[in-house]
Amino acid sequence: MSTEHLTHPIDETSRRALADAGLRLALVDTSDAAAFDGWLQADARGFLTARMSREALAEERGYLTTRRTTGVYDDSLPSGSPVGTVSSWPAPLTVPGPAEIPAWLISSVTVAPTHRRKGVATALLGGELRTAHALGYSLAVLTVSESVIYGRWGFGPATFATAWSVDTKRVRWTGPETAGRLSFTEPEDYRETGRAVIARVMASRAGEVGLEPRLADRLIGPLAGTPDKDEYRLVRYDSPAGEPEGFVSYTVKEQGDFTKHLVEVSYLAAATDEALTALWRYLIELDLVAEVRVSVRGVDEPLHALVSDIRGARVTGVEDHLWVRILDVPAALAARRYETDGSLVLEVEDALGFAAGRFRIDVEGGAATVIPTQDGADVTLPVTALGSVYLGHDLARSLGLAGRIRGDVAGLDRLFRTAVPPRLSTWF
Numbered sequence: 092m093s094t095e096h097l098t099h100p101i102d103e104t105s106r107r108a109l110a111d112a113g114l115r116l117a118l119v120d121t122s123d124a125a126a127f128d129g130w131l132q133a134d135a136r137g138f139l140t141a142r143m144s145r146e147a148l149a150e151e152r153g154y155l156t157t158r159r160t161t162g163v164y165d166d167s168l169p170s171g172s173p174v175g176t177v178s179s180w181p182a183p184l185t186v187p188g189p190a191e192i193p194a195w196l197i198s199s200v201t202v203a204p205t206h207r208r209k210g211v212a213t214a215l216l217g218g219e220l221r222t223a224h225a226l227g228y229s230l231a232v233l234t235v236s237e238s239v240i241y242g243r244w245g246f247g248p249a250t251f252a253t254a255w256s257v258d259t260k261r262v263r264w265t266g267p268e269t270a271g272r273l274s275f276t277e278p279e280d281y282r283e284t285g286r287a288v289i290a291r292v293m294a295s296r297a298g299e300v301g302l303e304p305r306l307a308d309r310l311i312g313p314l315a316g317t318p319d320k321d322e323y324r325l326v327r328y329d330s331p332a333g334e335p336e337g338f339v340s341y342t343v344k345e346q347g348d349f350t351k352h353l354v355e356v357s358y359l360a361a362a363t364d365e366a367l368t369a370l371w372r373y374l375i376e377l378d379l380v381a382e383v384r385v386s387v388r389g390v391d392e393p394l395h396a397l398v399s400d401i402r403g404a405r406v407t408g409v410e411d412h413l414w415v416r417i418l419d420v421p422a423a424l425a426a427r428r429y430e431t432d433g434s435l436v437l438e439v440e441d442a443l444g445f446a447a448g449r450f451r452i453d454v455e456g457g458a459a460t461v462i463p464t465q466d467g468a469d470v471t472l473p474v475t476a477l478g479s480v481y482l483g484h485d486l487a488r489s490l491g492l493a494g495r496i497r498g499d500v501a502g503l504d505r506l507f508r509t510a511v512p513p514r515l516s517t518w519f
């Protein structure tokens with residue numbers, strides 16, 4: 092992928108807005124260890140995590156040079172560390188088809204508590220969207236700390252994630268037998284193979300994103316900054332033909348009774364159904380374990396169908412996960428496939444302007460042609476709602492019920508929804 096995002100000039104509108112508030116917006120030189128460490132520590136502080144160790148800083152510096160790293164500085168302060176942070180980078184987003192679209196990923200949005208609610212995040216996000224748009228990205232995506240923040244910048248929740256607790260003393264495995272092989276491995280020995288497995292997982296489902304090495308490696312084994320990193324175990328699944336198809340990374344904790352440990356799954360990667368069932372069976376049948384917890388699974392995780400007692404496998408949470416911000420309606424809508432043919436005229440409202448307009452979408456044989464039009468609108472919706480239905484999730488009807496999508500809501504739902512719901516199986 093191009094490296095233009097690393098050197099593209101900072102956004103002038105945001106630079107000026109922050110300068111008016113006595114603050115300086117700047118790209119961080121990631122080859123300057125002291126400057127980058129200051130930014131990394133400010134990012135950690137913003138997310139309420141502990142100060143980073145030298146080892147963790149060195150590791151992050153090694154990984155994160157491929158991100159556009161931006162800081163906001165208050166030069167009246169002696170410390171020189173930023174009071175605002177954001178990072179961004181291009182990566183493929185899997186869309187219905189499955190197909191791929193280059194997306195602008197945004198992370199590390201923090202503003203120091205001493206400088207909050209003065210418009211710093213507004214400047215950072217506006218700058219990110221204008222930069223992504225200028226570089227030709229038709230959408231931006233992020234995962235959020237709080238669901239109340241990003242709607243104002245046109246992001247809508249587009250995938251949802253489930254968390255599970257399995258009472259392994261109560262359930263029995265009733266799923267299929269699998270013929271492949273499970274074995275323990277160590278992250279260092281599995282790095283390249285694990286990254287390839289993750290790439291297959293990410294390409295197979297709408298909503299997943301291509302993971303840079305740092306994000307993939309974090310799923311294979313803990314990074315240097317992880318407090319309990321020695322507790323992680325890694326088990327791989329290989330098909331009968333010896334093809335690597337999945338893995339699970341997890342920790343085991345004693346809970347006061349040696350026969351009832353708690354297993355917390357860090358990541359379960361399954362590129363095939365066989366890998367998924369083999370790894371779930373492995374977890375459910377562990378000795379000396381009473382509970383398996385796992386989060387960030389899809390809304391269609393098939394666990395209830397695989398165990399003897401549905402209530403022994405509980406969904407403990409369902410949350411919004413990936414948020415999508417459409418910047419270029421024709422390009423974004425034409426990049427995905429559709430499961431039914433049809434035509435609609437969409438009136439898209441966007442206070443920030445990027446996606447505003449009226450567009451005709453004609454789908455034939457699953458492929459869309461999208462053009463600006465003056466025809467009467469069938470559906471009127473804010474850009475947040477377009478982001479929410481874009482990846483195929485069934486949100487159109489509830490957004491229609493709430494009055495946020497007007498017009499032919501059923502037609503929009505028929506055209507955009509997919510049989511398999513979108514999923515993003517990690518954070519970034």
Ligand SMILES: CC(=O)SCCNC(=O)CCNC(=O)[C@H](O)C(C)(C)COP(=O)(O)OP(=O)(O)OC[C@H]1O[C@@H](n2cnc3c(N)ncnc32)[C@H](O)[C@@H]1OP(=O)(O)O
Binds near residue numbers: 207210237
């Ligand atoms: C993709 C990611 O990185 S997600 C991570 C987001 N970051 C965090 O959660 C870390 C902790 N929080 C923070 O660092 C900051 O509070 C931020 C980044 C969320 C907001 O930074 P600020 O500079 O205070 O935001 P800013 O002043 O630009 O506020 C813009 C608007 O959002 C609102 N807002 C900002 N944060 C929040 C919040 N947490 N909850 C509700 N509203 C919020 C403001 O009230 C303001 O509303 P208005 O436009 O109606 O006046």
